[in-house]
Amino acid sequence: MKDITSQQAKVLNCIQLYIKKTGFPPTRADICRELGFKSPNSAETHLRALEKKGFISIESGTSRGIAINNPETSEEDLGYPIIGLVAAGSPTLATENIEKNVNCPKGFFGSNFDYFLRVKGLSMKDAGIMEDDLIAVKKTQDVKNGDIVIARIDDEVTVKYFHRHSPSIIHLQPANNDFSDIEVNLEETELYIEGKSIGLIREN
Template identity: 30%
Template sequence: MLTRKQHELLCFIHDRLAETGVSPSFEEMKEALDLKSKSGVHRLISALEERSFIRRLPNRARALEVLRMPERTPEAKPAPAQPAILKPAAKALPIAANDVLEIPLHGRIAAGLPIEALEGQSSLSVPAALLGPGDHYALEVSGDSMVEAGILDGDFALIRRTETARDGEIVVALIDDNEATLKYFRREGAMVRLDPANRAYDPMRYKPNQVRVQGKLAGLIRRY
């Protein structure tokens, strides 16, 4: 079942597509739903995507497609002569909105030796197309231990919040609740190994209770 805001956003997008063939921008969605920021729109879109009401089109930047529509609004009676079921959208059209989202920028993350992480908060403007479902934040990369993975000093790492990771994924690892680093995550027997992507650095090994995963790498922004 959709929340009222999710339902309102889905109907707003669908109606605009049906009328003009072009979806409203993130700014128009924000105003239509009386939201305080476009990040709220992004969260609603992610929730609709997870419930298979919409999908992101991989071959077009910032494009969405309406897959289906709920038959009735929350707490509303079903329309006469219409079954209370989900039906396919009458017309599934993509959108291409040139929007950016503001996500938290939490200090610097070491791609070398661990340094203190989350040392303050500002924000970073990120193209919406770079962010998939979930909650995200950004960290500025410091160091060169991940250069062979294409992660350079001064890059901005886009991180999806999660507390779990699979072997071989690049994660933000918080060590002893004090220092954080960006490394490949691996399990090695009873230990956790954090691997660099630079032959000049050695892997770091810790007891599992020393390491907490704070997120997984979802994207990268580089400024020239």
């Protein structure tokens, strides 16, 4: 990264202050107003110089498309996404399925996990899993009998106890007498294990 001139430093500082104050970067005109320039091109040339020297990035054709290149804070925690347990379809990490992100420290639960799943229904009530609870899901196919798994059968996603009765027969057991076991014959029906529960969070 090349040397910055004093005027360029003023512009860079102005951008940082502006973002801190408003939450979004300044326009060329904003910089002019802050620093007393009379032409937007003054800001423009300074911005291009700062970009060339690596202090900022400029998204072309984009209003306020200025980003400060901070190598230190680049690897920041986005947190874990909360995904709704949709009746049909696979819970994917696509933006449109993410309810919000939870700033949860890594290794909060003993082992690592990938996302939170918001529970619908009471089929696991007796396991202490209630409606709207958040299950910490570890994406894995390595599940043992008795594990609480997130399983998908024909596009329907469900949370149940996992029990392999024979190489091709798997039982998905609810923890609620009002629900019945789901017996899956792997030779007839496709079963996909999305992962297993390694923890739970409830907000009330």
